[in-house]
Amino acid sequence: MRDWLRHHPDVRTIRVAAADLNGQARGKRIPVRFADKIVEEGTRFPFSVMNLDIWGEDIEDSPLVFDSGDADGVLKPTERGFLPMPWLEAPTALLPIWMFHEDGSPFAGDPRHALARVVEQFHERGMFPVCATELEFYLIDDSGRELRVPPSPRSGKRRPGADTLALRALDAFDRFFTDLYDCCEVMDIDADTAISEAGPGQFEVNLLHSADVLKIADDTWFFKMLVRGLARRHGFAASFMAKPYEDWPGNGMHMHFSVTDGAGKNLFDDGTHGGSHLLHQAVAGCLKAMPGTTLLLAPHYNSYDRFEPGAHAPTGIAWAYENRTAAVRIPSGSLKARRIEHRVAGGDINPYLMMAGVLGAALIGIEDGLTPPAPISGNAYELDLPQMPTTWQDAIDTFESSPEMKRIFAPQLIENLVRTKRQELRYMAEMTPTEVLDLYLDTV
Template identity: 45%
Template structure:
C-alpha cells in the first residue's frame, strides 16, 4: 500500500470479467490472508448488470453462503480511480473448508494448468487486446474529436504512426502504470477502425499471470483514457460498420527441459502441436459462449472480416479461427483468434488450454489446413447466435471435461437471464419501425 493510501479496494473477477468486492481501510490490508475477507459465492455469477441470477442455486436454494477470499499475490495495484488513486488487491475465492471454488474464473484456469503440470507441460502465453477510444460525452460509442476539424474521426488508420503519435500522453500513461504493475506491455498499434488500438503483451510461461496481466491492463486502459478526457471501450462491436475488438491468444508449450514441444525443426510444427490444434477445432463450437459471451459479441463474427465464422485453421492465415504464425521455428506457436475483447480472459485461456489438453491427451488429428478465405472453408460453422452458442455450451460433453459443474451451471444461468432481459426489451428502433406503420 502506498504511503498516501487511506483505503484500498479488494475484489474478485466474476464470470463476466467484472470486479466485485469491497472498499476497506488501509490498516486492514495485512489481514486479507486470514480468511476474514468473505463474499457471497453467488457474486461470481451475477449478470452483466450486477443482479442476482434467478437460476443460480447458490442464491436461494443454498442460502447465499459466503466464500472465503484470499489475495492472488498481485497487488496492491494503483490502477483504479483518477490517476490510479484507488489501489486494488485482486482476490480469488475458496469454499469454507479451504478448497478452491472452481466457479471462480481464476480458479478454473488454475485447475486446467494443474492438469498440464501433471503431464510435464507448461503453456507459454501472450495476448493481444483491442479497444476503441471514444468520446466520453456521448451516450452511444462515438469516435473522439479530430482537433483540426472539430468533427469526430471517421477514417480508418491501420498501423498509422500519426494516430499513435497523437495519443502519446495516453500511451505514456498506460506504459507507466503497466510498468508499476509489472505488466510486460510490448507494442501499441493503430488498428482498422477510427480510434481503434491494440496492445500486445510479452509471452510469459505462466498462463495464470498472462490472464492477470490482461484483466489488469483492461482496467489500466480505462483509467488512463478517463484521465486523458475520453473513454475506452472493449465492446466486441461498438460500431456497426467498423472492425470489431478481438482478444487474440498466442501459446506454445514447454517441457521439463524448457524446450518448445511445438517445434520439430520444420515449418509445419510438431505432432503434439497438431494434436493441440485438433482439440481446439473440435471444442470450438462448444466453447463459443466463452469467446463470445454477450449479445454484442456476435455482431463481430460476420462474413467479410477477419473475425472467424468457421472452425478452420491455417498457416499465416488471418481469416482462420486458428493461425500458425510464420517466423522462427523455435518460436512455433498457435494463435487463437476467436475471442472478443469483451470476453473474460481467465475463461478464454481455460477454454483454449483445456481444449488443447484434450487434443493432446487423446492424440486427436486436425483437419487439413485452410488455404485462402476460411469463411468459405468446408469446415464446421461456428454458432453465430447467442442462444445457439448457449445451447452448444450446455449439451457438449467437452465443456464438462474442461469446467467444473458449478461454473457451468452458473454461467448458463447468467447468460440465459441476460438473454431473456434483452429479448423482452423494446428498442427505439423497434418503435420507429412499427409505431405508425402497423
C-alpha cells in the first residue's frame, strides 16, 4: 500500500471510507502524512455509523447507539489498498476500509463482511463464484425545476426521446464517456461495453466477470461513486435512482454469475443447452429466496415505482432461457459461459448486500438440492406467477421473517437493516414527491 503512495507523490489527501447498510460511503479525510498510521493501525468510528439511515441520522431504537455507549469499532484497510479519486479537483487517494471488533473479529453489521462470509461458504465447499454486474444510470440536467436530458457538449442540443443502442446517443456525451473509461482504468475497474438505454439520457455500462467476488462488488460501489462525481465535473448529474422519471424506464442493476471448481471449470455447464443440475439448484434457490431478498434488490421507497408490468423490471417469480421478462434468465451463447442473470435489482442497491443475498440464495438451492419449477416461455407479465412483495413495507417484513435470509445473514445485520428501513419508512411518509426526488437523485 505504501508503494502506491510513493508512486503517486502528487496525492495530497486521503479519504478512508466504508460502505454502510445503504451503500453510503462513511469515513474521514486525512492528510497524506498520516498514511502509514492508517495502514498499520486503521482508524476508529462508532459501530452505529455503519447503521445510519439514508439522511445520515442515527437509528432511534438502535442498540448500537446509547444502549452501548455508542462504542467505537476498528476499521482496517481492505485488501484493495489505495486507489485514486479522479473526479475530485485535488489529487486524492481513497483507502477502502471495513469494520472489526477490538479483538479482530469482523463486525457482523458490515455489509462487506456479509458478502465475504457467503463467498467463504462457497469456498469451503470447493466452489468459486464468478460474477459481473451491469449498471444503468441516467445523465440528468437537474439545474431547473424539472429534470431534463443535459444538452450534448458536442451540439448543444437536447435529445428529448429514447434512443436505444444508438451510437449518436453515446457520441453526444463522448467526452464524458472517454473520461469515464480513463478513470476506470486508473482505478482498476474493469469496465466493458457501454450502450444507450431505453430512457432519454439513460446508459448502461457492464463490468467484466471476475472470480474475485469482493473485487467486483467493490468495483460496482466505486463505479457508482465515480459516475456521480465525474458527471458533476462535466456540469450535469448522474443518477442510479431506481425511477427518476415517472414516464420512462427505471435503472436496473443486473448481476451475472456462474460457479467454478478449483480448476476453473464452469459447474453450470454440462455440455447441454439446459445446463447442469447445479445450475438448476442455484436457480431454484434464487426463486425460493426472492421474496426475502426483495428488500436487498429494491431497498428504498422509490425502488417500488420501478416495478411496472412491461417496463423491463421483473415482477413475477420465474426463470427462463433467453427471456428478459423473467426475473432469472439463462442467457444463450457459449455453453462454457453458462451463467445465471439475476434481473430484479435496481441501480439503487448496496452491491455488497445485493450480491450476498443472491449468491447466498443460490447456495441454499445447491445445499438443499432444490428443483426449480419449469422455465417459462413468452411474456412473464401476462402469466399467473407468484409475485414479489409489491410495497416497501411488505418487503421489510418479508426480509425480517424470511428463513432464507436468516441462513444468509447474521442476526445483527438483519436487525440493523430492518430498524433502518422502518425508520426511513416513517420519515418518508411526510415527504413530498419533490423532496423524495431531491433525496435519492444523488444519494443512491
